[in-house]
Every structure is written in structure tokens, then in C-alpha cells.
Amino acid sequence: MKALVYINTNHFAAKASFEAVTYAKKLGGEVTVVAYGNAAGAEALGVYGANKVLVDSSINEADNQQITRLVASAVEATGAEVVIFSHDLVAKAVAPRLSVRLKAGLISGAIALPETGNGFTCKVNVFSGKAFGNVAVKTAVKIISLLPNSIQPENVGGTATVEAFNGNVGAAAIKVVDTKKPEGSIPLPEADLVVSAGRGLKGPENWGIVEDLANVLGAATACSRPVADIGWRPHHEHVGQTGVAIRPNLYIAAGISGAIQHLAGVNGSKVIVVINSDSEAPFFKAADYGIVGDAFEVLPKLTEALKNFKNAN
Amino acid sequence: MNILVCISKSPDTTSKIAFTDGNTKFDENGVQYIVNPYDEWYALVRALELKETIGGNVTIITVGNTADESIIRKALAIGADNAVRIDAEPTDAFFVATQIAEYAKKNNFDLVLTGKETINYNGSQVAGMVAEFLDVPFASQASKLDVNGTTLTLEQEIVGGLQIVEVSTPAVVSCAKGMAEQRIPNMRGIMAARTKPLEVISPSAVEVYTSFESYSLPDAKKACRMIDPSNMAELVDLLHNEAKVI
Numbered sequence: 408m409k410a411l412v413y414i415n416t417n418h419f420a421a422k423a424s425f426e427a428v429t430y431a432k433k434l435g436g437e438v439t440v441v442a443y444g445n446a447a448g449a450e451a452l453g454v455y456g457a458n459k460v461l462v463d464s465s466i467n468e469a470d471n472q473q474i475t476r477l478v479a480s481a482v483e484a485t486g487a488e489v490v491i492f493s494h495d496l497v498a499k500a501v502a503p504r505l506s507v508r509l510k511a512g513l514i515s516g517a518i519a520l521p522e523t524g525n526g527f528t529c530k531v532n533v534f535s536g537k538a539f540g541n542v543a544v545k546t547a548v549k550i551i552s553l554l555p556n557s558i559q560p561e562n563v564g565g566t567a568t569v570e571a572f573n574g575n576v577g578a579a580a581i582k583v584v585d586t587k588k589p590e591g592s593i594p595l596p597e598a599d600l601v602v603s604a605g606r607g608l609k610g611p612e613n614w615g616i617v618e619d620l621a622n623v624l625g626a627a628t629a630c631s632r633p634v635a636d637i638g639w640r641p642h643h644e645h646v647g648q649t650g651v652a653i654r655p656n657l658y659i660a661a662g663i664s665g666a667i668q669h670l671a672g673v674n675g676s677k678v679i680v681v682i683n684s685d686s687e688a689p690f691f692k693a694a695d696y697g698i699v700g701d702a703f704e705v706l707p708k709l710t711e712a713l714k715n716f717k718n719a720n
Numbered sequence: 721m722n723i724l725v726c727i728s729k730s731p732d733t734t735s736k737i738a739f740t741d742g743n744t745k746f747d748e749n750g751v752q753y754i755v756n757p758y759d760e761w762y763a764l765v766r767a768l769e770l771k772e773t774i775g776g777n778v779t780i781i782t783v784g785n786t787a788d789e790s791i792i793r794k795a796l797a798i799g800a801d802n803a804v805r806i807d808a809e810p811t812d813a814f815f816v817a818t819q820i821a822e823y824a825k826k827n828n829f830d831l832v833l834t835g836k837e838t839i840n841y842n843g844s845q846v847a848g849m850v851a852e853f854l855d856v857p858f859a860s861q862a863s864k865l866d867v868n869g870t871t872l873t874l875e876q877e878i879v880g881g882l883q884i885v886e887v888s889t890p891a892v893v894s895c896a897k898g899m900a901e902q903r904i905p906n907m908r909g910i911m912a913a914r915t916k917p918l919e920v921i922s923p924s925a926v927e928v929y930t931s932f933e934s935y936s937l938p939d940a941k942k943a944c945r946m947i948d949p950s951n952m953a954e955l956v957d958l959l960h961n962e963a964k965v966i
Contacts, residue, residue, distance in 0.1 A: 415879065471848070471858055495879050499837075500860040503848025506814065512929035513813070515843040528933055535839050537737045541933045580857035581885050584873070588881035596879070600966070624966065642863075642898065643877065648733065648839065649757075649897045657965040667734060671839075674938075678963045680955070681944070691944050696958060700949030712952035716960065 408523075409436040411487035412457070413478050415497055416444035416467070423493040423597055425455050425560035430553055431491045432456025432563065433520055441481035443469055443576070446569050453567030455560055461485075461572035470581035471500035477574030479508050482548065484572070494552040495596060502552045512544035518557040521549075535648060535671035554675070555596060556654040595644065598627035601655045601676075603646060605631035607662015607683065607702055611639035616706040617661065623713045629653070631663045647672035659709075661702040665690020682706070721776035721867065721889075723767045724829040725800065726820055726850070727759040728782060728810070729791045730840045739935045746840075746935070755791045758835020760798070761902040762895035766865055767833050768799045769900060774867060777801050779827075783810040783819050789918070796913035797905035803916065808923035812930045813841070817849030819923050824854060830889040831872070836861045836896040844894070851892035859887055863898030 410431035414424045419442070431438045432455065439459045440452055446462040461481055466473065478501065482490060490505065492498035494516055506513040518539070519530040526543050529551060533540040595601065602621040608614065614628075621628045628644060635645035646653055648668040654675035661682040663669060670693055673679065681694035682705045691697045698705055731737075731751045738747040755764075767778045780795045782788055783806040792803045806819040824832055832854070834847040844860070851858035863882075864875035872887045877896065905913075947955050959966045 471860070475852070496861055496877060497879065499844040500848055500858055503813070503817070503845040504852040504858065506845070506929070507817070507849050507852035510927075510929075513843075513845060514930065515813075515845055533841055533935070534731075534737045535842060537938075538739070539936045539938070540841075541935070543931050543933045544929065545927075545931070546929050581859065581887050583883055583885050585884040586878070586881060587883070594879060643881070645897075652842075657959065657963070671733075678959070678965045680959075693941060694944040695942070695963065696955060697944040697946050698949050698955070699946065705949050705952070708950070708952040709955065712956045713966075715953070716956045716966075 408434040408488045409486055410434050410438050410489045410491055411478070411481055411485055412438065412440045412491045413474070413498070413501070414440050414442045414452070415495070416442060419448040419451055421597065422560065423495065423555045424452065426555065426558055427491050427493045427553055428452050428455040428457050429560045430520065430558055431489070432561070434489055436488070439481065439485045439487065440567070441478055441572065441574070443474070443477055443574065449569045450567050453565045454562050456563045456565060457567040458565070460567050460569045462569060463572050463574040463576060465573070466576055468579070468583060469576060470579045471497070471504060472580055473576040474501045475504040475508055476576050478505055480574045481572065482509060488548060490548070490550045492550070492552040494554045498552045502550050506550055509548050509550070510546060511548035511550050512546040513550040513552070514542050514544060515552045517551045517553050520558070521551070532675065536652065536674040537671070554654060556599070556656070589641070589643070593627040595627050595629055595646065595651050595653055598653070598655055600624050600626035600657045601629050601653060602626045602659045603629035603631070603663060604634070604661045604702070605663030606633050613703070614640070616703065616710070620659070620706055620710045620713070623710050623717065631669055660690060661706055663690060664688045665693060721770060721774055721830045722828065723770065723776060723778050724824055724827070724832045725759070725764045725767045725778060725780045726782070726832065726834040726846065727764065727780050727791060727795055728756045728838045729753040729784060729788055730756040730838050733839065737937070743934050743936060753791060755794055756835050756838045758837060758839070758895060760795065762897065762899040763833035763835050764795055764798060764800065765900035765903050766895060768903070770867055779804060781806070781820055781823060783808055783816045783923070785809065792918060793913045794905065796916045797909040798903050799909060801916065803918045805918060805920050806923050807920050811928070813843050813845035814849060814929040815926045817846045817853065818926045820846065821850045821853030822924055823921065824850065832892045834892070834894045836894045847892050847894040854890070854892065856890045856892060857887045858892045859885060860894045861896045862893050863896050865893060865895070865899060
């Protein structure tokens with residue numbers, strides 16, 4: 408199937424982008440990428456199977472109506488049968504609009520390649536990660552928004568041609584007044600490794616041992632809801648039902664009891680390590696590895712053991 | 721300001737998730753339905769706060785059958801002025817969005833609010849679809865919303881940060897944590913809800929775009945392997961050699 412992949416501006420080197428292109432490549436047809444803004448580095452997506460990258464450089468910022476028009480123009484130009492997004496905040500705004508515009512059924516939060524033997528169905532996460540659904544799409548054009556960390560990027564060693572593209576994006580209706588991005592930290596939804604802590608840490612001044620561990624691992628830091636609510640940590644670090652839902656390869660939780668609302672945000676993690684002084688903490692039921700102990704002793708020991716491991720490897 | 725708040729039912733967060741009829745249907749046995757928390761805590765309560773400061777009307781709309789009138793009465797008890805129920809099974813987001821958009825088109829709302837997603841299907845689809853049907857701007861996952869005349873000022877999460885944006889009405893906004901605090905209905909609200917107007921409308925025909933064919937549950941988790949807190953080298957070894965995540 409001919410596929411079109413939308414990639415966020417300046418995200419040509421992001422892992423989520425590699426995953427989306429790999430997913431498109433596995434559909435078996437020609438793969439075109441569409442993006443806007445700076446085209447630098449776009450050709451690198453050829454490595455994951457993109458044949459062509461269309462870049463509309465007339466804009467450097469775009470709202471969801473403009474991106475919808477851009478992707479719709481690219482579908483028309485390429486005859487794509489499937490449109491792929493990485494299921495991030497941009498996709499959550501654009502993909503539903505595109506579904507209406509193209510009369511194309513939308514699958515949100517896909518976690519596997521589609522089954523095409525009998526119709527077109529795809530596995531998705533539902534009930535906040537507590538179950539899976541198989542969604543059938545009945546329309547000619549299909550839109551899939553792929554959950555990050557669902558498939559491994561595959562290097563197929565190709566090259567992509569980069570072409571200027573006019574997406575007829577029109578004017579912006581949303582005016583950006585200010586943007587606040589924390590410098591240097593790894594964005595949580597993209598992180599492979601996450602170290603998280605909760606009220607068990609007793610106060611914001613104690614987060615040094617969490618950050619030390621995260622630094623040695625190259626992990627992002629996260630926290631539980633109460634910790635964000637009291638203001639010990641910024642809100643964008645809050646994982647759980649009402650915060651960010653993440654699917655890292657490794658989630659290390661210290662001093663978090665594991666309420667059902669917290670689990671809803673992390674149950675897609677491949678491996679969960681729980682450190683808690685209470686051996687009855689519900690989180691141990693959802694964990695792969697558990698340590699009953701004081702986070703103030705265990706975290707520095709784990710950091711030390713990881714340093715030794717990194718030095719030896 | 722004329723505000724439409726879209727609400728959906730969802731199973732209580734602590735409900736047991738199971739399926740019946742050969743895993744093709746959600747097992748409603750013993751499940752308590754609530755107003756989807758994002759719709760109630762953030763979209764509805766912020767709509768009521770705006771009405772209280774600048775005046776206007778708050779209409780709630782849901783797509784569902786008579787059993788769903790309990791969530792409608794709850795929303796009216798919290799303070800919505802009137803309610804609309806599109807009398808149909810909400811089969812997929814496209815169906816729901818089509819019905820809501822048709823109602824919204826006829827009734828000139830300045831603002832359409834939804835929660836950022838439902839906690840059962842987590843699709844984040846309906847709000848964006850309604851915005852496209854109405855051909856109006858869509859501010860997604862907003863954590864703050866202020867109104868000044870016809871200008872909305874919003875704070876919204878973006879990939880790895882926050883953005884402050886301005887949009888003119890009419891617009892669709894999906895609401896996330898931070899927007900407002902949960903309100904518990906009082907006895908006066910509960911009594912008043914009984915007599916507030918509830919309009920029931922027949923659905924219009926919609927082509928089926930997507931359908932849930934079946935469901936499954938994750939494999940049972942293996943028992944947690946306990947590790948001695950003094951032996952972190954063992955954990956590192958397991959993460960490297962057994963789990964292969966570092």
C-alpha cells in the first residue's frame with residue numbers, strides 16, 4: 408500500500424519519526440514523507456525506507472488547520488492509501504481533522520501493523536492500556552496514528568530524494584504568543600528509559616538522587632501526580648491517567664505506591680522496576696523487578712552499580 | 721457566551737475491564753458509568769466558571785441511549801443549563817462527531833469544549849473532527865482557557881513543553897488537567913437538574929468509517945522478581961542480560 412508519513416518540523420532525526428517511516432515501509436508500497444519548515448536532514452529518512460520527502464518551506468510554524476491542509480494536499484499529490492502519524496500532540500489535533508477532510512477512517516494509538524488478509528484491521532490500546540482492541544477501517548483511505556515505541560526502526564539502507572512542495576496551507580488561525588520548552592531534558596513521551604519518583608522522596612530537595620540515576624542511565628525523569636500537584640516537580644513530568652502516558656523500555660519507580668491511575672500512564676512500559684519501602688505497595692503486582700527498601704539507600708546503590716556496569720562495558 | 725460541552729460516559733476508573741460475546745463487547749456487568757473525567761472536571765467546570773464571570777449559557781450534549789441520562793443529570797446537577805441527547809449508540813468517533821457537529825452548526829455556539837480524551841477509548845478524535853466539520857480553529861489539550869471578548873487565550877501542552885496561544889471564537893477546545901477543579905453537585909443542583917430541559921434528537925445517518933471488531937486483555941504479568949536491596953549489581957545484570965533494556 409502506498410503510504411504517506413507526516414513528520415513534525417525539525418524531527419527528521421527523532422526516533423518516533425524512524426518508527427513511523429519503518430511502519431510505512433512495512434506496508435509494502437512507496438513511502439513518501441511530508442513535512443514543513445527546514446528541510447535539512449530530511450534525506451536521512453531514506454535509511455528507514457522513505458523514497459521521497461516533500462517539504463513545504465513556505466512556513467516555519469503551523470497550526471493544526473494548516474498541517475491538515477498540507478497533508479491533504481500531499482495525499483492528493485501522491486495517491487497515498489494510508490497516512491501515518493506518530494501519535495503525539497500534533498497528531499492528536501491533526502489526524503481527526505484529516506479524517507473528516509479526506510473521508511478517511513482513523514485508527515488512534517495503533518500498536519501493531521495492520522492485518523490485511525480480510526479487510527483492514529489494526530490493534531490499538533484501549534481502556535488506558537488495560538486492554539487492546541481490533542479496529543476495522545472501512546474507508547478507501549486510512550489514517551493510522553502509531554503509538555511511540557510500538558515497533559523497532561529498521562535500517563534498510565535506502566536514500567530519499569527531497570523535493571520542495573506547495574501544500575496550500577493558507578493562513579494560521581492560532582497565534583502563538585509564547586513557547587516554553589525546558590532546555591536540555593529528554594521529552595518524556597520519546598524517552599526509552601525513565602526514572603520516576605513519588606511522595607516517598609519526602610521533598611523536592613531530595614530529587615538529586617533521582618537525577619543522578621537518570622543521568623547515568625541517560626534517562627528522562629518523571630513523577631507521580633501528588634508530587635506534581637504539590638509543586639515539587641513540574642507538571643510536564645507527571646505520568647498517569649491525567650498526566651502523560653508513556654511506553655518506555657524501562658520504567659524505574661521509587662517511592663510510588665502504584666495507584667490504578669498511575670498505572671494507567673505507565674502500563675505500556677516493557678520492563679518496570681519498583682523500589683518501595685512498603686512490601687505491600689500495589690505497584691509490585693505490576694512490576695517485573697521489585698526491591699523492598701528505602702529509596703534513599705537503594706537509588707544511590709543502583710546508580711553506583713550502573714556506573715560500574717557502564718565503565719566495564 | 722454560548723458554550724456547548726460534549727460529554728461521554730466512561731466506566732469508573734476502578735472498573736474491572738472484561739469482554740463478552742466472544743470478546744466483541746465490553747462486559748458492562750457490574751460496571752458503574754461516570755461522566756468521562758476530562759469532560760466533567762475540566763471542560764464542564766471551566767464552561768460554568770466562564771458563564772459565572774461573563775454570562776451566557778452552557779449546553780451539554782451526549783450521544784447515547786436512555787440509560788445515559790444518569791450522566792446527563794449529573795452534568796446538569798453540577799450546573800449546566802440544558803442538555804441534548806442524540807438518541808443513538810455511539811459506534812465510533814466519526815459517528816459521534818458528525819452528530820455533535822450537526823447540532824452545533826444549527827445553534828451558533830461561540831465555544832465547543834470537550835475533554836482531551838475518554839478514558840475508555842483514549843482516541844482524542846471527536847474534538848478535532850467537530851472542529852473540521854465546523855471549519856473553525858481547534859486548540860487541543862489546553863490546560864488554561866481565558867476569554868476576552870471574542871479572543872481566547874489558552875495554555876496548551878506541546879511536544880516537550882508549553883505554549884500560550886490566542887484564537888478567535890468560534891472555536892473548539894479540548895481540555896486537560898489544570899483547566900479547573902472538580903465540582904461536587906450540591907442538593908440544590910441535584911433537585912434543579914430534574915427539571916432542567918433535556919432535548920432528545922434522532923441521529924442522522926452516517927457512513928461507517930471504523931468499527932471495533934474484537935478486544936483482548938494483556939497477558940497476565942509474571943510474578944515480580946524480588947531483589948535484595950544490597951545487591952544492585954544483580955539488578956543491573958538482569959536488566960542487561962535478561963530484560964535487555966540497558
